[in-house]
Amino acid sequence: MNVVIPSNSEPLICKEETMRYRRFGRTGLKVSALSFGCMRLCDDQAYNTPLIARAIDLGVNYFETTRYYLGNTCQHRTAPGLAGKTAGVIVSGKDGIGPDQTAYRFRKEIERQLDILGLTHFKFYQVGWFGWNMMPHLLKRGGVLEAIRGAQNEGLIQHVGFTGHDTPEHFIRCIETGLFDSLTVPYNLLNRMYEPTIKRAGELGVGVVAMCPVAGGMLAFESDKLKAALNMDMPTTEMALRFVLSNPDVSTACSGMNRMEQLDQNVKTAREFEPGSADFGAMCEGLDRLRATLGERFCTMCRYCMPCPQGVDIPRHMEIYRNWKCFGLAGWPQSALKGIPEAQTASHCNECGQCETKCPNTLGIRAMLHELLAAV
Numbered sequence: 443m444n445v446v447i448p449s450n451s452e453p454l455i456c457k458e459e460t461m462r463y464r465r466f467g468r469t470g471l472k473v474s475a476l477s478f479g480c481m482r483l484c485d486d487q488a489y490n491t492p493l494i495a496r497a498i499d500l501g502v503n504y505f506e507t508t509r510y511y512l513g514n515t516c517q518h519r520t521a522p523g524l525a526g527k528t529a530g531v532i533v534s535g536k537d538g539i540g541p542d543q544t545a546y547r548f549r550k551e552i553e554r555q556l557d558i559l560g561l562t563h564f565k566f567y568q569v570g571w572f573g574w575n576m577m578p579h580l581l582k583r584g585g586v587l588e589a590i591r592g593a594q595n596e597g598l599i600q601h602v603g604f605t606g607h608d609t610p611e612h613f614i615r616c617i618e619t620g621l622f623d624s625l626t627v628p629y630n631l632l633n634r635m636y637e638p639t640i641k642r643a644g645e646l647g648v649g650v651v652a653m654c655p656v657a658g659g660m661l662a663f664e665s666d667k668l669k670a671a672l673n674m675d676m677p678t679t680e681m682a683l684r685f686v687l688s689n690p691d692v693s694t695a696c697s698g699m700n701r702m703e704q705l706d707q708n709v710k711t712a713r714e715f716e717p718g719s720a721d722f723g724a725m726c727e728g729l730d731r732l733r734a735t736l737g738e739r740f741c742t743m744c745r746y747c748m749p750c751p752q753g754v755d756i757p758r759h760m761e762i763y764r765n766w767k768c769f770g771l772a773g774w775p776q777s778a779l780k781g782i783p784e785a786q787t788a789s790h791c792n793e794c795g796q797c798e799t800k801c802p803n804t805l806g807i808r809a810m811l812h813e814l815l816a817a818v
């Protein structure tokens with residue numbers, strides 16, 4: 443049995459006038475419906491500090507961090523805003539796992555991250571970049587689990603979660619081991635890949651932190667198609683957050699925020715949205731219908747078409763095309779295409795057609811690239 447030092451057992455903050463709270467799996471904790479991903483904090487510390495502090499004042503009680511984000515500065519940017527406010531707040535740390543990871547190094551990293559953040563303990567610590575194939579590195583003698591159990595016994599860690607990008611089936615296996623209290627996975631209107639895993643987590647009492655609820659900003663663009671599919675008439679970001687929180691097995695929607703008005707809007711949505719008023723099944727059916735409009739032939743991101751002799755990043759363009767056609771996000775293709783390095787853009791395509799001979803979905807890639815370029 444894990445020993446929890448009494449001073450680590452203070453209740454989490456609960457400000458029901460501005461925030462709603464949800465069960466965090468079987469931990470007994472009530473986590474804020476909106477949590478704060480600290481991986482998008484800006485370069486201006488004079489802005490980050492009051493932003494984090496305001497989030498706590500508004501009732502946000504979960505902050506996702508790791509030392510490695512933002513060129514190893516994420517926790518340094520987070521810590522000043524937490525100063526004097528850490529009681530009753532979950533600040534999650536994270537370290538990676540691999541064949542070379544040892545209990546000693548994992549333990550040292552826990553101490554290092556606590557030190558940067560100015561914390562006495564982590565209420566949650568994540569095994570990052572995890573997957574089913576990492577299980578031997580977790581369980582081996584002198585491995586990560588040994589460090590975790592030691593840190594738990596000393597009260598440096600209370601609960602353990604994992605994050606990663608393995609398949610939904612593999613993540614189900616991971617949570618079925620009973621070793622984890624939470625998992626953190628991307629989940630939003632456009633990416634519902636982990637829905638079966640989230641459902642299984644709900645059955646097992648494993649907390650779910652839903653990352654990227656607005657799909658890394660993609661859902662900041664308006665879409666009449668999404669409004670019709672979800673039977674909602676509101677800004678897309680608000681629909682996106684409501685959708686994630688409609689899933690009863692999601693504990694918290696973790697949004698990477700870096701602007702005050704973004705925080706205020708997300709807090710307002712999380713507070714105003716009454717989960718019991720939402721028909722999650724009907725929303726999923728609406729999204730399924732939208733997805734079905736793509737037909738049987740769409741890019742599955744297999745990358746068999748690569749490499750392109752002209753250097754075009756074909757899967758990236760196809761992903762943009764697919765989401766544009768399916769979800770009708772006005773203005774999004776233009777913005778997304780700007781994020782592709784110039785040397786990899788479709789403007790370099792010379793129509794050789796090689797990619798089409800390799801595509802298992804027999805997509806008319808050249809015509810699609812044309813259509814996409816014509817749209818911007």
Ligand code: SF4
Nearest residue numbers: 750791792794795797
């Ligand atoms: S048709 Fe265009 S995108 Fe496809 S392989 Fe040839 S140059 Fe690349």
Ligand code: SF4
Nearest residue numbers: 741742744745747801
């Ligand atoms: S081969 Fe076809 S399905 Fe696969 S990534 Fe390329 S375009 Fe997409």
